Every structure is written in structure tokens, then in C-alpha cells.
Amino acid sequence: MRTTAIIIGAGHAGLAMSRCLTEYAIDHVVFERGEVANSWKTERWDSLQLLTPNWMSRLPGYGYQGDDPDGYRTMPETIAFLEHYAEVSAAPIQTHTAVTSVRRCDDGYAVVTNRGDWHCRAIVLASGACNIASVPAFAEAMPSTVATLTSMAYRNPDQLEEGGVLVVGASASGIQIADEIHRSGRPVTLSVGEHVRAPRLYRGRDIQWWMEVAGIFDERYDNLENLARARRLPSIQLVGSATRRTLDLNALTDLGVKLVGRVVGISGGKAQFSGSLRNVCTLADLKMDRLLDTIDAWATTNGFDGEIDPPHRFPSTQVDASPPLGIDLQSGEIRTVVWATGYRPDYSWLDVPVFDLRGRVRHDGGVVDSPGMYIIGLPVLRCRRSTFIDGAGNDARYLSAHLASYLDNGNAMPESVRQRLLDRHRASDWHSNRHLYGTGVLL
Numbered sequence: 002m003r004t005t006a007i008i009i010g011a012g013h014a015g016l017a018m019s020r021c022l023t024e025y026a027i028d029h030v031v032f033e034r035g036e037v038a039n040s041w042k043t044e045r046w047d048s049l050q051l052l053t054p055n056w057m058s059r060l061p062g063y064g065y066q067g068d069d070p071d072g073y074r075t076m077p078e079t080i081a082f083l084e085h086y087a088e089v090s091a092a093p094i095q096t097h098t099a100v101t102s103v104r105r106c107d108d109g110y111a112v113v114t115n116r117g118d119w120h121c122r123a124i125v126l127a128s129g130a131c132n133i134a135s136v137p138a139f140a141e142a143m144p145s146t147v148a149t150l151t152s153m154a155y156r157n158p159d160q161l162e163e164g165g166v167l168v169v170g171a172s173a174s175g176i177q178i179a180d181e182i183h184r185s186g187r188p189v190t191l192s193v194g195e196h197v198r199a200p201r202l203y204r205g206r207d208i209q210w211w212m213e214v215a216g217i218f219d220e221r222y223d224n225l226e227n228l229a230r231a232r233r234l235p236s237i238q239l240v241g242s243a244t245r246r247t248l249d250l251n252a253l254t255d256l257g258v259k260l261v262g263r264v265v266g267i268s269g270g271k272a273q274f275s276g277s278l279r280n281v282c283t284l285a286d287l288k289m290d291r292l293l294d295t296i297d298a299w300a301t302t303n304g305f306d307g308e309i310d311p312p313h314r315f316p317s318t319q320v321d322a323s324p325p326l327g328i329d330l331q332s333g334e335i336r337t338v339v340w341a342t343g344y345r346p347d348y349s350w351l352d353v354p355v356f357d358l359r360g361r362v363r364h365d366g367g368v369v370d371s372p373g374m375y376i377i378g379l380p381v382l383r384c385r386r387s388t389f390i391d392g393a394g395n396d397a398r399y400l401s402a403h404l405a406s407y408l409d410n411g412n413a414m415p416e417s418v419r420q421r422l423l424d425r426h427r428a429s430d431w432h433s434n435r436h437l438y439g440t441g442v443l444l
């Protein structure tokens with residue numbers, strides 16, 4: 002079977018891309034191995050609420066319509082939001098269709114699925130950035146008496162045996178899971194490596210509102226001092242909740258969660274922790290203060306100071322004078338280990354030589370190093386906003402224009418089209434009526 006373009010994945014990024022290709026009247030098909038919003042349906046824990054407020058979900062021709070723009074979607078709400086988007090966009094999705102191979106051929110790509118073979122001229126990889134839970138290799142040395150699971154397999158505390166739990170990783174997933182498990186009555190030890198600390202609310206506004214108005218989300222990939230690092234940055238320690246609470250390490254300590262350093266190895270039935278706990282916490286505190294300095298400067302410059310709460314700073318992260326450097330995993334104190342150590346994409350089906358030495362797809366802002374191939378839905382793809390649902394709109398607009406131009410010309414986007422797109426980007430609803438400030442802050 003033949004079509005002009007194929008999109009792999011019906012998450013928000015694939016749907017945004019489909020909507021844009023429809024606007025260009027480009028014949029295409031979206032292949033989805035599960036159902037629309039498959040990741041949200043099958044790979045997240047039950048109590049998860051988005052850490053981005055409802056207003057931060059603007060997609061091409063679609064956005065939040067309810068009366069709680071500052072609230073945070075539950076999983077069922079997130080799924081319903083994306084299912085409705087697929088429906089109103091009339092996206093040409095083939096569900097339960099897994100792509101098992103993509104190869105380059107003379108005039109495009111040969112795509113093999115579990116339901117037949119296809120040919121297309123252009124292809125969009127929207128298969129997600131978080132397909133596999135990253136777990137350190139030394140996890141294999143875990144004693145068999147300790148149950149293990151990843152943040153992708155975790156659903157709720159009822160899955161776990163009674164007894165102590167070691168949660169490894171203190172970014173958004175780790176702190177949320179540690180909080181929930183500890184509240185279930187199981188004593189939690191949280192292993193803390195590099196993390197990004199931020200309050201939920203600052204001076205009465207959501208931290209992400211501040212990052213939006215201060216222009217931080219709009220920092221472009223080709224302007225960042227250290228793009229590789231920006232793309233590797235752990236998720237911000239935030240939780241979405243009705244009370245809009247801040248869930249940081251101090252809040253967890255107050256609950257009774259014990260903080261230890263990063264797990265650096267497992268040997269002889271013992272987990273070893275790095276001695277760097279104090280340092281990583283001090284660094285995260287320092288970077289948070291730098292972010293708040295940027296926000297305060299923006300507020301002053303833009304005449305907000307009289308209208309909102311005054312600037313203030315949060316207490317430093319409290320760390321024990323000498324936290325333990327190891328724990329005996331065979332003593333019975335720890336019954337379960339939850340690896341919340343991040344996620345990575347799965348391109349095992351991509352048989353095109355576009356990978357760098359670390360196995361990442363080589364691309365320039367989503368334009369892959371193979372003619373007519375695009376990628377969307379990766380952190381900081383074209384700007385910091387790309388990391389979130391909210392970023393896929395602009396990324397899809399740019400990449401669909403590039404793709405349309407490729408189909409017309411068989412080569413790169415002409416300067417006139419590029420300029421028109423940039424103008425449209427600047428004039429689009431969420432880029433108007435505000436002044437950019439404070440770009441360059443390193444999160």
C-alpha cells in the first residue's frame with residue numbers, strides 16, 4: 002500500500018503532526034501500536050496528574066475548553082482530551098498497528114507493520130521519548146528476596162508487599178511515587194541524584210506561568226549554550242494536585258521519608274550510596290534561586306511588583322549531617338525497590354543509519370539526517386516548550402511546513418517559507434502580548 006506520509010505514534014505529538022498535514026492536504030496515515038494516547042493508558046500510575054496546568058496543552062486547532070485552566074489533568078482526563086482531539090481532527094489513525102521496520106528505498110521509505118507493508122515518501126517518528134524505563138546495569142545484582150519494579154510498571158501501593166521501599170530517583174516520577182508509597186504506610190527511603198527543584202507556586206502564580214511569561218519555555222534549541230545538557234535535564238520536581246502543593250525533598254522529609262545519595266552500585270547484597278547528597282541538594286537550591294531571580298527581574302521590568310506577592314526565597318534542602326552510605330538489601334528492611342531513573346525511546350524498528358554513537362536519532366530541530374524523515378515529541382526538540390504537550394503545536398507547524406516543502410522540492414525549506422513560518426510563530430496566540438525576558442537561565 003502507498004501513501005504520501007506516514008506518522009508513527011498517536012500520542013499528542015503524532016496527532017498534532019497529523020492535524021498539520023491535513024491542513025496541507027497531504028495524504029497520510031498514522032500507525033499506532035495500541036490505541037490513541039496509548040502511553041497515558043498503559044504506562045502511567047493511577048494517581049498521576051499532569052504537572053503542567055490545563056492551559057499548557059495548546060495543540061494545532063485545539064486546546065483546553067474547561068473552566069479550570071490552572072488545574073492539572075488526571076489520567077482519565079488526559080486520555081479523554083487526546084481522544085477528543087483525534088476525533089475532531091479526523092486523524093487517519095490505524096490502531097493496533099505496530100511498525101516493525103522502516104527502511105530507506107529509492108523514493109522514500111518502506112514501512113513494515115504487523116498488518117501489512119507500506120511505502121511513503123516522507124515519514125514522521127512520533128513514537129515517544131519514554132518507551133523504555135532506564136535502569137542502571139548494576140540492578141541485575143539485586144538480591145532475589147527484594148521485589149523490583151520501574152516507574153513505568155508502578156500503578157499504586159497495593160502492588161507492593163508490606164515493608165520498606167527504596168525509591169531510586171528524585172525527579173518528578175520518583176518524588177511523586179515516594180510520596181504516595183510513604184502515605185500508604187510503607188517506610189520509604191529515597192535515593193537522590195541530580196534534580197531540578199522548583200516551587201509549585203511563586204508569588205501567587207504557578208511556576209510554569211512564570212516560565213511562560215519570562216520566555217524560558219521559548220528558548221530555542223539553536224540558542225542554548227549547552228543543548229545536549231538541556232535535553233538530558235531531569236524533569237522538574239513538581240506534582241499536579243487540587244491543593245497546588247509543593248512536593249520537594251523538604252516536604253518528603255517532613256512526612257518521614259529518609260533521603261540518601263544516588264545509588265552507585267549493588268554488591269554483596271548491599272546498595273551503595275554516593276556521598277554527594279548534600280552537594281546535589283545545594284546545587285538544586287542554588288539553581289532554583291537563580292530561576293527565581295530571573296522571574297523577579299522579569300516582574301520588576303514588566304511592572305508586576307505592585308500587583309503580586311513580594312519576592313521571597315524557600316528554605317534550603319535539609320540533609321542529615323551524615324546520611325548512610327549503604328543499605329543491606331538482605332536484612333529485610335527493604336522489601337521493594339522502585340527504579341524511577343528515567344526513560345528512553347525505543348527505535349529498535351528503525352533500520353535507517355540515523356543514529357549517533359549513543360543511539361540517539363541525529364536531527365536538527367526535528368529534521369532528521371535522512372531525506373523526508375522527521376522526529377517530534379523529544380525534549381527540547383526546537384525549544385524548551387517541546388518537552389511538554391504544549392510544545393508539539395509549534396514543532397508540528399514548523400516540521401509539517403518543512404515536510405510539505407520537501408515533497409514539493411525534494412530538498413530543504415526555501416528561505417521565504419522559513420521566514421513566513423517564523424513570522425507565524427511570533428504572531429501565534431501564545432507569543433503575542435508579552436515581552437521575552439530572562440532567556441539563558443540554566444535549569
Ligand SMILES: Cc1cc2nc3c(=O)[nH]c(=O)nc-3n(C[C@H](O)[C@H](O)[C@H](O)COP(=O)(O)OP(=O)(O)OC[C@H]3O[C@@H](n4cnc5c(N)ncnc54)[C@H](O)[C@@H]3O)c2cc1C
Nearest residue numbers: 010012013014034039040051052053100128129378389390
Ligand atoms: C511519567 C510522565 C509524566 C509526564 N507528565 C507530563 C505533563 O505533566 N505534562 C506534559 O506536557 N508532558 C508530560 N510528560 C511528557 C510527555 O508529554 C509524554 O512523554 C508524552 O507522552 C509524549 O508524547 P508523544 O506523543 O511524543 O509520545 P507518546 O505519548 O509516548 O506517544 C507515542 C505513541 O507511539 C506509539 N508507538 C511507539 N512505537 C510504535 C511503533 N513501533 N509502531 C506503532 N506505534 C508506536 C506508542 O504506543 C504511543 O502511543 C510526561 C511523561 C512521563 C513519562
